[in-house]
Amino acid sequence: MTGSLDFARQGDKQNSVFFEEYLIRLLEERDQVGLTDLIAEIDSLMLTVDPGHSIDYVAELALMTPYHYLVTLESESHWTHVLRIDMNSPDILVREVKDPATRGIFRSLNEVYPIGARKPNCRYMGEILRVTNLHEVVRLQSEREFRFFSQDDVRKLELPGNIALTKPSPYTHNIVGYLERPLDQLRVYALGISSIRADVQEVYEAAKALQDKLAIAELLQPCDHLATRVYSQNREVAILEYLSLSSYYYWGSYDIKDQNSSTNVTKSVHFGNEFRSPAKVFTANNTPYFVNHLEQLPSPTENFVRNYGPRLHHMAFAVRDGETDGQTNIDYVVDAIQQQGKEFLLEVIGSQEEGLKQIFSSASEHSSLIIEYVQRFGDFQGFFTKQNVAELTRAAGVEEELLELQAAARVRDIEL
Structure with a gap:
């Protein structure tokens, strides 16, 4: 039996008595009932974009990451482009809504937020986790009061029929999927009609040719972590919920005081290499907005x-x-991509002496997601430095404030 509490705790953030008590109880029970061993790595990442944006986003990811275009699955209301590095890293499923008038539960999660509503179908949906016994995982999680979409719901949502999907989290608004797959079998998504679209293949090949021309293809590696932002009051429950749904453990939390926030890290109990199953990071304010x-x-x-x-x-x-060419690889990659017109929110921060360098891109106009690059030096085992996180958080906040002002200005223009 895997021991989810056997890992050393990192960080300096003080958690509540509630969190510390239920962290132990939930992980002990998860191990005892067998869920930790039944649930393996993150197999896929799911996201949706607005009509007309998926092809450009595939091109963007093909340039900025190691992902390759594999195939498109067409259903009645969506195109789903499958991107893959290899079978040792998660796929990315990029879904595009065909009709801008299409409505559904995921769109409704955007529409109550002022900037989210500007791109109503554009959102990250969640992860699909590989499991060894789908029926048993769903049974055990249902007993723990997690709610799942019915098979009819999954069909209407036009999501793969061979995946069990939870209802959206009240804390992160993400879903979790479970896919039964032996390690020696390929990932297969039971959805729609499969084809290699010529228009997607064209932009993919152009992006990869540019990667090769810029000499960055061999420098880019798989996903290291996925960072979710939640309300201040939901930090602890969001972490505990994800640990309950997955086979991850609590690595620890750091208080980023000068940005009034904390960074909270969870990692796979099965895979020490994040390329196989990326770390899940949760960021939250230390205080709620109404005391600002x-x-x-x-x-x-x-x-x-x-x-x-x-x-x-x-x-x-x-x-x-x-x-490469006298620069650290991260500086070389960023310079090369910047020359193609992609903006970054700040200069590369950190140093070889500190153990790592990091940078945030500007948010994608297609997915609203930021790409972070991180280079660790030598045998550095740390996940980040507090100063780096503070600078990244501040830079992202500046861009988001600008977007908010721009959105408000557009509303005023329309009203006039």
């Missing part, structure tokens, strides 16, 4: 959630350690 006028503290994380809703904020990709 009293405390006069920065609030970039809470502002993001109030504007976009609880959701994934960024996907982080590793950059191979080393140097």
